[in-house]
Amino acid sequence: MSDSPRLTRRPEWAELEDHRAQWHAHLRDLFDQDPGRAERYVVRVGDLRIDYSKHLITDETLALLQELATATDVFGLRDAMFRGEKINTTERRAVLHTALRAPRDAVIEVDGENVVPKVHAVLDKMTDFADRVRSGEWTGHTGKRIKNVVNIGIGGSDLGPAMAYEALRAYTAREMTFRFVSNVDGADLHEAVRDLDPAETLFIVASKTFTTIETITNATSARSWLLAAFEDDEKAVAKHFVALSTNAGKVTEFGIDPDNMFEFWDWVGGRYSYDSAIGLSLMIAIGPERFREMLDGFRIVDEHFRNAPAEANAPLLLGLLGVWYGNFFDAQSHAVLPYSHYLSKFTAYLQQLDMESNGKSVDRDGHPVQWQTGPVVWGTPGTNGQHAYYQLIHQGTKLIPADLIGFANPVAELSDELKAQHDLLMANLFAQGQALAFGKTEEEVRAEGVPEEQVPHRTFKGNHPTTTILATEPTPSVLGQLIALYEHKVFVQGAIWNIDSFDQWGVELGKVLAKRVEPALTRGADVPGLDPSTAALVAAYRTLKNAQEEVN
Numbered sequence: 001m002s003d004s005p006r007l008t009r010r011p012e013w014a015e016l017e018d019h020r021a022q023w024h025a026h027l028r029d030l031f032d033q034d035p036g037r038a039e040r041y042v043v044r045v046g047d048l049r050i051d052y053s054k055h056l057i058t059d060e061t062l063a064l065l066q067e068l069a070t071a072t073d074v075f076g077l078r079d080a081m082f083r084g085e086k087i088n089t090t091e092r093r094a095v096l097h098t099a100l101r102a103p104r105d106a107v108i109e110v111d112g113e114n115v116v117p118k119v120h121a122v123l124d125k126m127t128d129f130a131d132r133v134r135s136g137e138w139t140g141h142t143g144k145r146i147k148n149v150v151n152i153g154i155g156g157s158d159l160g161p162a163m164a165y166e167a168l169r170a171y172t173a174r175e176m177t178f179r180f181v182s183n184v185d186g187a188d189l190h191e192a193v194r195d196l197d198p199a200e201t202l203f204i205v206a207s208k209t210f211t212t213i214e215t216i217t218n219a220t221s222a223r224s225w226l227l228a229a230f231e232d233d234e235k236a237v238a239k240h241f242v243a244l245s246t247n248a249g250k251v252t253e254f255g256i257d258p259d260n261m262f263e264f265w266d267w268v269g270g271r272y273s274y275d276s277a278i279g280l281s282l283m284i285a286i287g288p289e290r291f292r293e294m295l296d297g298f299r300i301v302d303e304h305f306r307n308a309p310a311e312a313n314a315p316l317l318l319g320l321l322g323v324w325y326g327n328f329f330d331a332q333s334h335a336v337l338p339y340s341h342y343l344s345k346f347t348a349y350l351q352q353l354d355m356e357s358n359g360k361s362v363d364r365d366g367h368p369v370q371w372q373t374g375p376v377v378w379g380t381p382g383t384n385g386q387h388a389y390y391q392l393i394h395q396g397t398k399l400i401p402a403d404l405i406g407f408a409n410p411v412a413e414l415s416d417e418l419k420a421q422h423d424l425l426m427a428n429l430f431a432q433g434q435a436l437a438f439g440k441t442e443e444e445v446r447a448e449g450v451p452e453e454q455v456p457h458r459t460f461k462g463n464h465p466t467t468t469i470l471a472t473e474p475t476p477s478v479l480g481q482l483i484a485l486y487e488h489k490v491f492v493q494g495a496i497w498n499i500d501s502f503d504q505w506g507v508e509l510g511k512v513l514a515k516r517v518e519p520a521l522t523r524g525a526d527v528p529g530l531d532p533s534t535a536a537l538v539a540a541y542r543t544l545k546n547a548q549e550e551v552n
């Protein structure tokens with residue numbers, strides 16, 4: 001790849017720049033001239049109906065973007081990924097989260113070994129364990145049934161299961177309690193366990209590396225909490241702790257029986273891992289059958305990404321639209337706004353998926369990029385956002401492309417009265433897409449008799465692009481489809497920007513510095529070479545802390 005032309009020197013890039021320079025169409029004009037785009041700019045995959053008609057695009061824009069995708073060989077890299085090639089070049093690893101949902105009879109090789117049997121062996125082991133916990137056959141140290149599951153993990157070992165647990169709450173074992181502890185702030189674990197009976201509690205320690213300081217610290221404290229209830233009888237650990245990791249050595253060192261370890265592999269990135277063993281808490285919550293339905297959902301989109309032609313390939317289209325705004329309109333951020341309470345953690349999950357993958361400023365060969373890479377991804381459930389930050393999206397000075405995600409049906413268990421609220425929820429989604437795209441002109445505002453001095457304030461310029469993703473219901477399969485859609489969208493963008501979307505060196509420096517600074521906080525140790533600003537902060541912290549200790 002090193003001799004391929006730099007992205008911004010490609011003729012396809014120049015053509016897009018020209019196209020952008022000539023762009024002045026408003027979405028109002030685009031729909032006036034071509035109402036058919038409402039149906040034409042829709043792609044269906046699995047249960048998802050993805051409407052991208054409210055984008056600042058024409059057929060010509062799409063054709064030019066497709067040419068850029070062809071020139072940068074997005075599909076070539078896609079095929080290399082699915083084949084198990086080591087496309088994570090800086091870590092020299094294959095990128096095979098797609099193997100986690102491959103059917104039993106598939107053959108996917110890494111270094112000459114078919115990994116699919118290993119994937120299914122772990123899935124079977126998870127199934128067996130989840131069934132035993134759910135049925136009460138697996139008991140705690142004193143023979144009590146497990147009623148509480150606490151997942152301890154951070155980043156990819158937390159966000160995925162926590163997000164999916166919320167998303168699929170209607171499918172979860174309601175008689176059990178599930179909690180997710182990630183923050184090294186002791187308050188997180190404290191609040192998670194304070195009302196739990198240790199004899200009924202299972203800790204799942206989730207860490208790909210099993211070296212992440214937050215997770216190991218919390219797991220150690222959880223172990224003490226447990227042992228305090230059992231007079232330090234170490235035998236209790238085997239019944240109350242399991243591990244999800246790629247690092248058997250560290251798991252054993254921690255004191256967890258390797259039989260209680262559920263494995264995954266270095267070709268699964270942390271932020272791509274919740275459909276691996278990292279999903280054990282989720283599997284216990286929703287049951288193995290539902291978990292496999294979720295994997296089927298992922299697979300539907302994997303197959304689509306692999307086989308659909310470019311012009312109808314949903315992850316490709318969404319990826320290209322992001323490139324269009326980020327690189328040609330200087331959009332800095334991308335909002336993901338689900339109209340579903342169940343998707344309350346969806347955007348937080350996508351933040352890691354997207355920003356840890358594509359927040360890079362050197363290309364695959366280590367050269368500084370001369371183009372914008374991944375956007376700031378943000379958002380919360382839409383209706384709540386409407387009463388908070390939508391003001392800025394509607395009338396602020398920034399271009400913020402947004403995804404609006406909604407479902408045709410509420411989940412079955414809602415009462416009839418609560419189900420009836422669903423139309424109101426969805427009316428808000430459609431209204432926002434409409435208002436963002438078409439706005440309200442000065443003439444329209446004046447026609448309402450608004451005093452002249454208020455007209456500018458009450459005008460909406462519109463022309464804000466949105467994608468509307470509709471599905472039937474937030475089922476396990478639909479969740480899998482949505483996540484795979486975003487995974488592959490992120491992939492497409494990384495391929496075009498020629499960056500390694502699968503490493504995360506940017507998180508390392510802070511970890512190293514925290515380790516160096518900690519002794520200064522705990523015992524006033526000297527940190528050689530500390531910069532003056534941080535040294536002053538450390539001194540201030542110690543003064544405040546000591547003053548408080550004296551009061552106590």
Ligand SMILES: O=P(O)(O)OC[C@H]1O[C@H](O)[C@H](O)[C@@H](O)[C@@H]1O
Binds near residue numbers: 154156206215271504
């Ligand atoms: O699963 P672990 O090895 O504990 O890692 C947890 C997280 O921490 C790291 O710092 C990485 O930035 C994340 O990609 C990862 O998901």
